[in-house]
Amino acid sequence: MKTVVVKCGGSVLKELSESFFDSMKALLADGYKIVFVHGGGPEINAMLEKMNVQSEFKNGLRVTSKEVLEAAELVLSGSMNRKLVRLLEAHGIAAIGLQSSDQGILEADFINEEELGYVGDVTSVNKSVLETILQTGLLPVLTPIAKGPNGTVLNVNADHAAGAAAYSLAADHLLMVTDVDGVLNDGKLVTVLTGAETERLIETGVISGGMIPKVNTALKALESCGHVHIVSGKKPFYEDGKWYGTQFNKEEAAK
Ligand SMILES: Nc1ncnc2c1ncn2[C@@H]1O[C@H](COP(=O)(O)OP(=O)(O)OP(=O)(O)O)[C@@H](O)[C@H]1O
Numbered sequence: 001m002k003t004v005v006v007k008c009g010g011s012v013l014k015e016l017s018e019s020f021f022d023s024m025k026a027l028l029a030d031g032y033k034i035v036f037v038h039g040g041g042p043e044i045n046a047m048l049e050k051m052n053v054q055s056e057f058k059n060g061l062r063v064t065s066k067e068v069l070e071a072a073e074l075v076l077s078g079s080m081n082r083k084l085v086r087l088l089e090a091h092g093i094a095a096i097g098l099q100s101s102d103q104g105i106l107e108a109d110f111i112n113e114e115e116l117g118y119v120g121d122v123t124s125v126n127k128s129v130l131e132t133i134l135q136t137g138l139l140p141v142l143t144p145i146a147k148g149p150n151g152t153v154l155n156v157n158a159d160h161a162a163g164a165a166a167y168s169l170a171a172d173h174l175l176m177v178t179d180v181d182g183v184l185n186d187g188k189l190v191t192v193l194t195g196a197e198t199e200r201l202i203e204t205g206v207i208s209g210g211m212i213p214k215v216n217t218a219l220k221a222l223e224s225c226g227h228v229h230i231v232s233g234k235k236p237f238y239e240d241g242k243w244y245g246t247q248f249n250k251e252e253a254a255k
């Protein structure tokens, strides 16, 4: 089974272009099975504002109190997941929404409870649930909310969640869809990145904020996945077997 894990950023959910869905359909037509994982950053921010709850980020990760977790789950599982499934269905793609804490689709452990609160790093993925759904021809749409230890539920950065799913499925491709064309340097798209070059761009501050968990996820996923790209959701990302955006190169990354 040829699989692609597509992570769609909350940053671009409202701006997904028709050509994005054409690329999704092209992948399906070429025999790829797709697992979708979504974020919801801007919508969670809007909900927190409504609830009058402050939130902060540390190294691109949202510090998650009980209240923030409640808001994140409400937005991600309640509204973003529903919207995405309907959007895919409206484009003729048969999709099914999954809450990743159910059946331990994603299981996670606290990263640092004291510093980050209810934020998790994925420790296991229930591959058999995902593979069973893929075999029926449906496209699973996963929330980045995981089952934590002792009955807890943990907020997982959606890049990390998608990376863990791609790693565990040994996916052919991991695609991280965001609101920019890929990794930019001086406003110009970097078409190929290696591990060493990525590190240099982080150190010099070219790569910052939400791009940090994305590139780290990309490099980690390369250990198990064939190809990793960061692409824009406002444009096509796959046409006639060709991929766009920033490509992370396995051979060069391993140097
Ligand atoms: N070198 C860089 N090249 C491109 N974007 C960068 C770079 N450094 C930082 N960024 C920022 O990273 C952002 C993308 O990450 P962000 O976390 O905001 O979105 P997302 O991951 O797509 O959405 P979500 O977090 O909701 O899932 C870009 O919009 C840009 O502001």
Ligand SMILES: [Mg+2]
Residues within 6 Å of the ligand: 009, 039, 041, 159, 210
């Ligand atoms: Mg992000």
